[in-house]
Each structure stands twice: as structure tokens, then as C-alpha cells.
Amino acid sequence: MKVRAIYPIPRNSLVLLLVTVLLALLPHVGRLPVWLPIVICLVVGWRVQVFRERVSFPGKVVRLVAVLISFGGVFAYYGTVLGAEAGVALLILAYSYKLLEMYKERDAFLVVILSYFVVATNYLFDTSLFSTLYTLFVVVVVTASLVGMNQSREGSSPFRALRVALVLSAQSVPLMIILFIFVPRIAPVWNLNVQGGQAQTGLSDSISPGDISSLSRSAELAFTVEFKGGKPEHKDLYWRGVTYSDFDGRTWRRGLRESFNNGVGVLSRDLVRRGEELRYRVIMEPTYRRWLFTLPFASLKLSGVKQVDSLVYVRDEAVSTLFSYDVVSHLEYSYQPGGLPERERVRLTSLPVTDPRTTDRANELWAAARGDVSVYANAILKWFNREPFVYTLNPPELRGDINDAFLFDSRQGFCAHYAGAFVFLMRSVGIPARVVGGYQGGDFHEAGYLVVRQYHAHAWAEIWIESKGWVRVDPTAAVAPERVMSGPEGATTDDSFSLNSPLSPLLFRNIPFVRDIRSKIEYVNYLWSKWVVGYSNKTQMEFLSRWIDGVTPQKMVFILLVCLGLVMLLLAIYILVERGRARVDPIDALYLSFCLKLERQGLVREGGEGVWTFCARACLAFPQLEGELKAITSLYDAIRYGDLSQENKENNRSDDATLSNLKIELRQAVKTLKFVR
Amino acid sequence: MTSNHVAEVIAEIGNVLLGKEEQIKLCVACLLAKGHLLIEDLPGMGKTTLAHALAGALGLNYQRIQFTSDMLPSDILGVSIFNSETAAFEFRKGPIFSQLVLADEINRATPKAQSALLEAMEERQVTQDGDCYVLPAPFFVIATQNPSEQMGTYPLPESQLDRFLMRIHLGYPDPAVERELIVGIDRRQLLKSMKSVVDSEQLAKLQQEVASIHLSSAVIDYIQRLVGFSRRESVGLSPRGTLALVAAAKAYALVEGRSHVIPEDVQVVLGPVAGHRVQGAQDITGHAGVNVVQKMLAEVDVVDRALL
Structure with a gap:
């Protein structure tokens, strides 16, 4: 099959995207029918082979057959294609099949958005703290692959993408907290009856x-x-x-x-x-x-x-x-x-x-x-x-x-x-x-x-x-x-009260250390259930009424708007201030601190004085420090003006390493500069 | 090493033109940056000697054109003559067809003759009767003008001044140097005995090397601050002026034997490059432009301290 790729997916970010898909699907694996993870692995494997240019994308017929068979498979397993579990299974299938149709950048964006959705469906089944932490981690990775796809082809690096994604996610945390606390809790008008395997426990x-x-x-x-x-x-x-x-x-x-x-x-x-x-x-x-x-x-x-x-x-x-x-x-x-x-x-x-x-x-x-x-x-x-x-x-x-x-x-x-x-x-x-x-x-x-x-x-x-x-x-x-x-x-006098699972908490229940850790974990989970998962309309009222008299939905919306307004205001101030000033290069800042040291000794660098001119003047003033002064100046020269500096595109890794060594040297040199009177 | 060549050239010229090392360096830098040079000074300050010595040290062939008010373009470029033997017009090349041309007292010629020279400088070729004649490479013009004697001159308009990469002044020599002139041998004799240090191939290589001199973003920032400042203060540097500043700074860095430009290079070439380009440059004494340059040098910070 021929593909006219108009906006091809950047290859580097594609790898990240595939990893993201696997991470997003991981928590679902235990709940799905056994054959489904196998299908996912096959699909991802196929996509990897396409990526390596070993095989081509599947044709229309193959895709159609695969969709029909898996639809049937889901129906056979759940007895329905409706409902949360079967729905999620279908979603996951569609999501992984989309990989085999992912020709263009647009398709990749679709997969990223779907990834967010697939991650969110995990909350239908599991709201525990650890699952939430994992989900947040996957959200960061999904964001990273989104960032990765928007990087230029030359400058794409998964770690930079991850860093950007982490910063983005961290920035959204305050907003998340405000929304969590203040958005009025409205009980859902629908009732999603997710039973899962949990119906086995409890009284009947x-x-x-x-x-x-x-x-x-x-x-x-x-x-x-x-x-x-x-x-x-x-x-x-x-x-x-x-x-x-x-x-x-x-x-x-x-x-x-x-x-x-x-x-x-x-x-x-x-x-x-x-x-x-x-x-x-x-x-x-x-x-x-x-x-x-x-x-x-x-x-x-x-x-x-x-x-x-x-x-x-x-x-x-x-x-x-x-x-x-x-x-x-x-x-x-x-x-x-x-x-x-x-x-x-x-x-x-x-x-x-x-x-x-x-x-x-x-x-x-x-x-x-x-x-x-x-x-x-x-x-x-x-x-x-x-x-x-x-x-x-x-x-x-x-x-x-x-x-x-x-x-x-x-x-x-x-x-x-x-x-x-x-x-x-x-x-x-x-x-x-x-x-x-x-x-x-x-x-x-x-x-x-x-x-x-x-x-x-x-x-x-x-x-x-x-x-x-x-x-x-x-x-x-x-x-x-x-x-x-x-x-x-x-x-029980016999050992009938024993374990039916190798990871049962009943295991090692007599070792104090294990008991202690377990009880700590349980405590954290308890707090999580109590304050986060169990944060309902009632607890919200209770929590908010500690600070506010007479909590009403109107008041909450008002506070929410005020908070959002404050966030916007802070952002606006930050942007305006940031725009107004250029950033000082860290090395320049270092050099200026060196100048400040000399200034305290009575030697002021003129604004239009170049570093070497100043160095010559400083050497006249402090002949005993000539070596140090020249060393600092030549380090600064090499870092800021020399062809090692970052903007030189021909530089390789060893140049980068040399550069960072020089920076450390300069920092040390400026730090250790002492004037003896 | 190539930088040794440059040093040798400067030393060789320095032997002839005493105590003017700075001007010699600028001159060489101007040549390496493939620009033309305008020397502005009183007569007898060594303008011709400098041009001659430069030609000698670099092994360039040298022509001198004395500009006068009755000069015609063909006196510079050449003329087509009818050859009766071949019954055809034949182009006889003028004095401009040499590697180093000294255009003496350029402001004495009429604008027409000036234009002919300046056009050839820019195009590096001469077009006569529909035929194109390429000027030799390297091609380098040193023009001189006398700032004090204004009577009967045609001052170069601003747009034509712009064609010169640098404008320098030689100035009076130090007493010690002057004493040496008095007691030493005749400089003109020395000129004749000069040996060339580089050939034209090496010179071309050196010119190429200028392009590969590293210009870091810190220096670009500084240059942009300078240019911005000049534009705020007066009618500032044009983009061509900025490019000229960059080229001159790079060439000067090479002359100094460095592989990258430092702000001091920019500062040294700023006066020669920008002095005749910023406002007030039409003033033949050039004082207004020089004032702006001085202000730029003094007030624009080499290290950006925007945050402090």
C-alpha cells in the first residue's frame, strides 16, 4: 500500500509515541480478555516493523477483517458490546488498530488524544493512590510524545520532550488543585454500573x-x-x-x-x-x-x-x-x-x-x-x-x-x-x-x-x-x-485460614517490619480514599465550611472564578515582566559578579570596555593577580566568544563537554579570586 | 600558518611606514574583508607610501590614478581604439585593471569620473561598448582625499562613501618615529627593495578564511546593541553598514591571529567602518560621525547586564 505522507510523523517522536501507547494500555491488561493483550502486542510489533521499514501498512481488507473479528471477540467474551468493560475493551482495540493507520502527523495527534482518553478510562475501574500516580506518570509521557511531535525534526530529543512535558504538567497542578477543591460536585445523572471482578467479594x-x-x-x-x-x-x-x-x-x-x-x-x-x-x-x-x-x-x-x-x-x-x-x-x-x-x-x-x-x-x-x-x-x-x-x-x-x-x-x-x-x-x-x-x-x-x-x-x-x-x-x-x-x-485451629494468593497481605503477617510498612501504606491509602476519592458534595461542604461561612454553590463558583482570575493575573504579570527584560546569560552573570569583586576593590569596568581591555587595566591595578585575571578573562572569552559556544552547530559532544568543563573552571576561578592587601 | 603570513605582511609594511601599526592592521583587515579603503588626511602623511607598501608586501600589481577635475571615465576604465590593421575597435584597458589601485585625491574629480570608479569597485568589472571586462582578483582600491582643502572639490555623496568598507586617518607620527624618519634611509628607496610575503593565491586563501572566523551570539548581541544605539542616536547604521562591521571585525580578528571575534575587534573597526556611515558623514571633516561612534563605544555595554 502506498502512502502519500504529506506531514510524515517525525521518526524520533514515533518511538516515544509507541512507548506511550504501551504504558497507557498496561493498567488495563489485567481486566481484558487474554487474547486482547496479544492482539495489542502484534499490532505494536507490526507498527514497529513498519517503522523499521521491514513491512508495509496493512491493506483495507486486513483492517476490516481484524476489526470485525475483534468486535466478535469482545461480544463473545462480555456478551455485550455496551457497558463500561466491553466499551473500554473496544476502545482499546480501536486505539491500538489506529496505530496501523497512523500515516500522517494528524493520525499521530489523534492517537495522542486517544491516549489521554484511554488513560482516563482507567479510573472507571481503579481509583487507588498507586493507580492514580501511575496514571499521572502516563499523562506526562503522553504529553511528552505530543511535545515530541511538535519538535523540529533536527532538534527532537525524547528527554527534552519529557522535561517540557514535566514542566507543563507541574504548571497545571495548582489549577488542578483549585478545580478539585472548588468545582461543585454534582452527582452523575447516569449510573455506570461497573462490576468487574469485584462482585465476587462481599456479602450476597x-x-x-x-x-x-x-x-x-x-x-x-x-x-x-x-x-x-x-x-x-x-x-x-x-x-x-x-x-x-x-x-x-x-x-x-x-x-x-x-x-x-x-x-x-x-x-x-x-x-x-x-x-x-x-x-x-x-x-x-x-x-x-x-x-x-x-x-x-x-x-x-x-x-x-x-x-x-x-x-x-x-x-x-x-x-x-x-x-x-x-x-x-x-x-x-x-x-x-x-x-x-x-x-x-x-x-x-x-x-x-x-x-x-x-x-x-x-x-x-x-x-x-x-x-x-x-x-x-x-x-x-x-x-x-x-x-x-x-x-x-x-x-x-x-x-x-x-x-x-x-x-x-x-x-x-x-x-x-x-x-x-x-x-x-x-x-x-x-x-x-x-x-x-x-x-x-x-x-x-x-x-x-x-x-x-x-x-x-x-x-x-x-x-x-x-x-x-x-x-x-x-x-x-x-x-x-x-x-x-x-x-x-x-x-481456626487448622490452617484453613491461609492464603489463596501469593501476594496476599496475610503473607508475612507476623513479621513486624512488613506489618509496619503495610500499615503505613494502608494509612496513606485510607487518607487518599477519604480525602480524594471520597471527596463528595458533602465532604466538600464540610471541608470548605472550615473557612467559609455558609457554603453555597454560588459562593463556590465565585471563589473558583476569583482563583482562576488570580492565576490569570499572576500569569499576565509574569509574562509582562518577563517580556520586559532580557535574560542575562549565566556566564555573563558570572563575569559581572567578577566585575563586582573588582569594583569593591575600586576598579570599575566602563560599560563600553571590552573584557580584554578591562583585563589589561585590572592587571595594571593588581599586578600580583595578573595570572588569575587573565585566566578568568580568557575563560570568559573562550566560553562566550570562542567557537565552542553553544550556537556553533558544528560542535559535537566532546566540544559540549569541554564547554561545560570551561564553565565549571570559570565558576571556580571567579569564586576563588581573592584580593590580598 | 596563515596568521603568520598576516603578521609578516604587517611587519613588512611596518618597516616602511613607521609607527602606524594600527592603521596598517586596519588596512590589511580591509583588504582581507574584500573591502575598499578611503584614507582621509593631509598631504604628505604617507598615504601613498602605505598603498605602495601594501602592494609590495602582498605582491599585488599597483597603479596610481591621480584624480583631477578634467578627468573622464575613460581615463580610469580604458578606451576603445580603432585598430586599422584588424579594422576593428580594440579595448585598451585603463589603469583600473590592476590589483591595487590608488585613487589619489578622489574628491578632485567630477562626479562622473567618481561614479565610474565607484561602479567598477562595486561590480568588479568594466562594461564598455557592450563588452564585459572582469577586473583582476584580488581587486582593492585605496582612495585618498584631503579634508582640509575644499575649494574646487566634489565631495563624495553619502551613498558613495558607503562603498568604502573603511575610512581611516593616518595622523601625525610620534616625535620618536619622526626622528627615525629624519635619520633613517629614504622610505622610497625601501619601497623599491620590498619583497612580497604572500602570493595572490595565499591572499585569496586568507580572504576565504575570514568567512570561517567564528562570530558568537554574544558578539552578535553586542553588534546589534551598537547598531540599535546608533539608530536611536542619529540616522544610524544601515544593514549594509552592519554587514560591513561584521566583515571588518572578522577580518580584524584574523589579523590579530584569533579564530573568533571578540568585542574589542568590533570596537577597533567601529570607528573606521561606522564613522563615515552614521549621520554627519557628509561633513567632510567627519567629526559628527566620529562623535556618534565615540558615544557608541562609551555607552553600549560589552556585557549585557539587562537584568542588573
């Missing part, structure tokens, strides 16, 4: 033994909590998130009522709050679920969030970005002590007809307890405690009636097993009970906040007792009290 709509096991080993962050004021004890850290009240024999599910709650809320007559209130802010990582996590009993006022009958909070939209909310909790409370509505009672005691052995045992213990719910519950806990029940994260698969199989055969399980079995035992004698899913515990960071990770995921039970209301019972604590006291690490 249903809980059937086996689910939480996989979760427990992930050290990914679930949420961080900042306590304002007092901190609760570790044993009180039950982060309620979701309640499961429907059981079909194998799986506990969220009640339909809970899912479609109309948000009537909790009637205050049903609720008694006691004790001190606990204030905290939760900064939640995206879960792509609608529920929020709080300590009981939580008061939370936020638009788009409502409290359902089981006292958990549900948001209208899934939490797909970092989300923070302020909560006031009362750890001592009683809810619905007066009685349950009949419909609720029926719903919370209904069970399928399964697990005969468990039902028998329940009736047996219930009879022994003589109708006292507390006694009955304690009897069950004692049973869990005395019999050889094992807390493990790798329980065997349960067949048939799961509660029977668990309670009488395997006797190995984790929180979900115990909570499920406990609630089943309760309901089978008519006591309203439900399974609660959430997180238990958390790690207090040195900086004072609490980090809750996916391996803190937990399930426990809540039972309703007449005149006491809802009471939390954690059957896991009966089997492995350490789980509640210290977290899942200490709880």
Missing part, C-alpha cells in the same frame, strides 16, 4: 454454607470506620448489613419484604435506646450491593437510604463508588419488646419440612427448657460448645438435609453453618429468629481508625424474646470464642 443476597468460606480469606478492604469520640470494644463490633429470613432447606435468603420495603421505617414506640451514643463515619468500598453496614442500633439520615423492619439500611442505588456516611449508634437498645406483628411472627418462624433429626433435637431441648427462650438458647450454645464442633473455613460439603448433616455428622463449619443451624433450631420451636450477615470485628489502625476487611465477614443470629425484643446471639462464639475476640486468624 443469599447465604448457603460454602459462601462465606471463600470470602473469609480475602484481605480486601470492605470499609473503614472513623470513630468520633469513644471507640467500642472489639466484642461489640457487629456490623449489620443484611438479614436473611427466608429458608428453603438449603439457602437463607433476604426476605422479599426487605427487598421491597416501602421505607415506612421503624416505629419509635417499638424502640428503646439506652446508654451512650457512638458517632462514626463509615467509608465504604464499592460493593455493587444496596445495603450499608452499621453497628446496632443505628440512626442514619441520608437521602436515598432507608431503614427496613429488620433495622438494616438499604440504599436506593447500589454502592458502586466509594461511599461514606455518618452514623449515630446506640449499642444498648431494645427493639419490638412489646410484640411482633402477626405477619412478621409467622414469617420469622416459618420453616420448610426438612431436617427431622434437628427438629427432634430442638423439641427435646425445648421441652427441657420448659418454655424459657433464654434457657433454650443457652442449651443450644452449650451443646455447640461441649460436643466436638470444629470451627474451620474448609468444611466438607453437606449433602441432604444440611442442618442434620452438619449438626450430627460433619460438625465442621464456620459462622454461616452455626448461625443457620441455630436459627433453624429456634424457628423449629416457634421462636422468631433470623440470620444476620455482616462483618464482625476489624483492625484498629495506629492512626485511630478501624479497618474492616473481607475476611471479617461474619454471620450470626438474632432471636426475638418476649419483653426483651430482638437479641443478638452469636453461636460461632460458643464454638470458637477467639473468632469474636480476635478475628478469624486466631479462630
Whole structure:
């Protein structure tokens, strides 16, 4: 294929551009289908071969076929070509194919602009500090390749381009900060549902033994909590998130009522709050679920969030970005002590007809307890405690009636097993009970906040007792009290709490140094999430109201304009001042300082006096310094007037080196010049 | 080395023309820069001796034209004569067809004759009856004029003064030098016994070398400051004047045996080059132009201290 290159791409900057493309694509690689990076490598390789003039550009047919095949490939992988992930994959494909069409300078500019866009799409998936730093680095490189393409063909040097790009980017930083702080945050009208691979972690709509096991080993962050004021004890850290009240024999599910709650809320007559209130802010990582996590009993006022009958909070939209909310909790409370509505009672005691052995045992213990719910519950806990029940994260698969199989055969399980079995035992004698899913515990960071990770995921039970209301019972604590006291690490007696990834933070967790570094990194990440990623409309108001009374969008726009105006004004002053004065060559400045030294001795150089004329005069005045004076003058002569000076185009590298040596010599000579009287 | 040649030439001329080393250097520089020279001084100051000595040292053939008011262009350029044997016109070359021409008392001739000379100087060729005759290379004109005797002269207009790269004055000799003149041998005898130091090929090489003298941006800045200053102060240097200044400075650097120009070179040639070009130059005494040059030298800073 023949190409009529009218404005060919400068070859030097093309190399930089190809490097830029690879750097921009790098963070995406992990998220793309395996074949896509291979395609990218092939395309870049092809372009490199074109650059080396080994092969020519592909023809129209080849390009068309490649586009159609990859379109099909993306569709086959994602099942759609819409949506963020498939869209980004398509964008990346188009972006790399553009390299094979990059004949002219105009095409190269297009690729550069696309590079900025591709870099920006990375934020759809990852907003962590390190990813941001990397992105900024790539932005500098992209800018450098833009600079490189505008350099003259002779004078192009990638390092100079990089330097220019760095200066440009640095200059834009103040503007970026001002815009970041003051531009009013408007919630997006669209909701981009980027799920990614992250849907695997977190609690799910249903809980059937086996689910939480996989979760427990992930050290990914679930949420961080900042306590304002007092901190609760570790044993009180039950982060309620979701309640499961429907059981079909194998799986506990969220009640339909809970899912479609109309948000009537909790009637205050049903609720008694006691004790001190606990204030905290939760900064939640995206879960792509609608529920929020709080300590009981939580008061939370936020638009788009409502409290359902089981006292958990549900948001209208899934939490797909970092989300923070302020909560006031009362750890001592009683809810619905007066009685349950009949419909609720029926719903919370209904069970399928399964697990005969468990039902028998329940009736047996219930009879022994003589109708006292507390006694009955304690009897069950004692049973869990005395019999050889094992807390493990790798329980065997349960067949048939799961509660029977668990309670009488395997006797190995984790929180979900115990909570499920406990609630089943309760309901089978008519006591309203439900399974609660959430997180238990958390790690207090040195900086004072609490980090809750996916391996803190937990399930426990809540039972309703007449005149006491809802009471939390954690059957896991009966089997492995350490789980509640210290977290899942200490709880498992086998090594089931181990790693499923070679880079897991759980690795080396006992080496203090590694722990220390990790906690520092976590702290930085926490601050980043809190102040940068989590900088929402609310935090913005909060932050700004430290300095401004009554933050309104109008005021913010005003401040923004004032700031921008100030920046413009400073720039204008700088430009005007800079224009008004010519720059002094550094060597001239050095020579003038030499003249100043002589001036202090009473010898003033006339304006129109050449350096050698002045030297001759100075030698007469200071004959003892003749050597030094002549040396300085001849160095200045050589640097400023000699054919070594920069503007001499015929100079090579060694001349440059000589020149810089001369400059150093001159600097030294001027510095060491001393007048002895 | 070539710079040795230059030094030898200057020494050789210096033997004949005593105590005028500076003027000799300028003169040689003017020649190396392929420019023409105007010497302005009273009679008997050694103008002819200088021209003669220069021709002798450089091995150039030499012609002297004494300008008078009844002079015609053909007296300078040559004349076509009818040859009866060949029955054709034949061009007889005039005195201008030599490598070094001394145009003595140029302001005595009529503008017509002056123009003929100046045109030939510029074009380096003579056109007669439609035929073109190329002047020898190197071609160098030294014109002289007497500044004090104005009666019956035709002063050169500014535009024609511009044709001369330099205008120099010789001035009176020092008493010591004058004493040497008195006791020493006759200079005219010395002239006859002068031997040439370089041949015309070496001279051409030297002229080429002037172009390769390095002119750094610092010196260009200085030259531009000078030119700018002259334009602010009066009717300043024209671009041709600037180029002349650069060429003269480069040639002077070569004369000084340097491979690059320093501001002192510019300063030395500034008077001779700019003196007759800036305003007031039509004043035959040249004082106004000299004043501007003095001011330029004194006030324009060699080192740019714009920031301080």
C-alpha cells in the first residue's frame, strides 16, 4: 500500500509515541480478555516493523477483517458490546488498530488524544493512590510524545520532550488543585454500573454454607470506620448489613419484604435506646450491593437510604463508588419488646419440612427448657460448645438435609453453618429468629481508625424474646470464642485460614517490619480514599465550611472564578515582566559578579570596555593577580566568544563537554579570586 | 600558518611606514574583508607610501590614478581604439585593471569620473561598448582625499562613501618615529627593495578564511546593541553598514591571529567602518560621525547586564 505522507510523523517522536501507547494500555491488561493483550502486542510489533521499514501498512481488507473479528471477540467474551468493560475493551482495540493507520502527523495527534482518553478510562475501574500516580506518570509521557511531535525534526530529543512535558504538567497542578477543591460536585445523572471482578467479594443476597468460606480469606478492604469520640470494644463490633429470613432447606435468603420495603421505617414506640451514643463515619468500598453496614442500633439520615423492619439500611442505588456516611449508634437498645406483628411472627418462624433429626433435637431441648427462650438458647450454645464442633473455613460439603448433616455428622463449619443451624433450631420451636450477615470485628489502625476487611465477614443470629425484643446471639462464639475476640486468624485451629494468593497481605503477617510498612501504606491509602476519592458534595461542604461561612454553590463558583482570575493575573504579570527584560546569560552573570569583586576593590569596568581591555587595566591595578585575571578573562572569552559556544552547530559532544568543563573552571576561578592587601 | 603570513605582511609594511601599526592592521583587515579603503588626511602623511607598501608586501600589481577635475571615465576604465590593421575597435584597458589601485585625491574629480570608479569597485568589472571586462582578483582600491582643502572639490555623496568598507586617518607620527624618519634611509628607496610575503593565491586563501572566523551570539548581541544605539542616536547604521562591521571585525580578528571575534575587534573597526556611515558623514571633516561612534563605544555595554 502506498502512502502519500504529506506531514510524515517525525521518526524520533514515533518511538516515544509507541512507548506511550504501551504504558497507557498496561493498567488495563489485567481486566481484558487474554487474547486482547496479544492482539495489542502484534499490532505494536507490526507498527514497529513498519517503522523499521521491514513491512508495509496493512491493506483495507486486513483492517476490516481484524476489526470485525475483534468486535466478535469482545461480544463473545462480555456478551455485550455496551457497558463500561466491553466499551473500554473496544476502545482499546480501536486505539491500538489506529496505530496501523497512523500515516500522517494528524493520525499521530489523534492517537495522542486517544491516549489521554484511554488513560482516563482507567479510573472507571481503579481509583487507588498507586493507580492514580501511575496514571499521572502516563499523562506526562503522553504529553511528552505530543511535545515530541511538535519538535523540529533536527532538534527532537525524547528527554527534552519529557522535561517540557514535566514542566507543563507541574504548571497545571495548582489549577488542578483549585478545580478539585472548588468545582461543585454534582452527582452523575447516569449510573455506570461497573462490576468487574469485584462482585465476587462481599456479602450476597443469599447465604448457603460454602459462601462465606471463600470470602473469609480475602484481605480486601470492605470499609473503614472513623470513630468520633469513644471507640467500642472489639466484642461489640457487629456490623449489620443484611438479614436473611427466608429458608428453603438449603439457602437463607433476604426476605422479599426487605427487598421491597416501602421505607415506612421503624416505629419509635417499638424502640428503646439506652446508654451512650457512638458517632462514626463509615467509608465504604464499592460493593455493587444496596445495603450499608452499621453497628446496632443505628440512626442514619441520608437521602436515598432507608431503614427496613429488620433495622438494616438499604440504599436506593447500589454502592458502586466509594461511599461514606455518618452514623449515630446506640449499642444498648431494645427493639419490638412489646410484640411482633402477626405477619412478621409467622414469617420469622416459618420453616420448610426438612431436617427431622434437628427438629427432634430442638423439641427435646425445648421441652427441657420448659418454655424459657433464654434457657433454650443457652442449651443450644452449650451443646455447640461441649460436643466436638470444629470451627474451620474448609468444611466438607453437606449433602441432604444440611442442618442434620452438619449438626450430627460433619460438625465442621464456620459462622454461616452455626448461625443457620441455630436459627433453624429456634424457628423449629416457634421462636422468631433470623440470620444476620455482616462483618464482625476489624483492625484498629495506629492512626485511630478501624479497618474492616473481607475476611471479617461474619454471620450470626438474632432471636426475638418476649419483653426483651430482638437479641443478638452469636453461636460461632460458643464454638470458637477467639473468632469474636480476635478475628478469624486466631479462630481456626487448622490452617484453613491461609492464603489463596501469593501476594496476599496475610503473607508475612507476623513479621513486624512488613506489618509496619503495610500499615503505613494502608494509612496513606485510607487518607487518599477519604480525602480524594471520597471527596463528595458533602465532604466538600464540610471541608470548605472550615473557612467559609455558609457554603453555597454560588459562593463556590465565585471563589473558583476569583482563583482562576488570580492565576490569570499572576500569569499576565509574569509574562509582562518577563517580556520586559532580557535574560542575562549565566556566564555573563558570572563575569559581572567578577566585575563586582573588582569594583569593591575600586576598579570599575566602563560599560563600553571590552573584557580584554578591562583585563589589561585590572592587571595594571593588581599586578600580583595578573595570572588569575587573565585566566578568568580568557575563560570568559573562550566560553562566550570562542567557537565552542553553544550556537556553533558544528560542535559535537566532546566540544559540549569541554564547554561545560570551561564553565565549571570559570565558576571556580571567579569564586576563588581573592584580593590580598 | 596563515596568521603568520598576516603578521609578516604587517611587519613588512611596518618597516616602511613607521609607527602606524594600527592603521596598517586596519588596512590589511580591509583588504582581507574584500573591502575598499578611503584614507582621509593631509598631504604628505604617507598615504601613498602605505598603498605602495601594501602592494609590495602582498605582491599585488599597483597603479596610481591621480584624480583631477578634467578627468573622464575613460581615463580610469580604458578606451576603445580603432585598430586599422584588424579594422576593428580594440579595448585598451585603463589603469583600473590592476590589483591595487590608488585613487589619489578622489574628491578632485567630477562626479562622473567618481561614479565610474565607484561602479567598477562595486561590480568588479568594466562594461564598455557592450563588452564585459572582469577586473583582476584580488581587486582593492585605496582612495585618498584631503579634508582640509575644499575649494574646487566634489565631495563624495553619502551613498558613495558607503562603498568604502573603511575610512581611516593616518595622523601625525610620534616625535620618536619622526626622528627615525629624519635619520633613517629614504622610505622610497625601501619601497623599491620590498619583497612580497604572500602570493595572490595565499591572499585569496586568507580572504576565504575570514568567512570561517567564528562570530558568537554574544558578539552578535553586542553588534546589534551598537547598531540599535546608533539608530536611536542619529540616522544610524544601515544593514549594509552592519554587514560591513561584521566583515571588518572578522577580518580584524584574523589579523590579530584569533579564530573568533571578540568585542574589542568590533570596537577597533567601529570607528573606521561606522564613522563615515552614521549621520554627519557628509561633513567632510567627519567629526559628527566620529562623535556618534565615540558615544557608541562609551555607552553600549560589552556585557549585557539587562537584568542588573
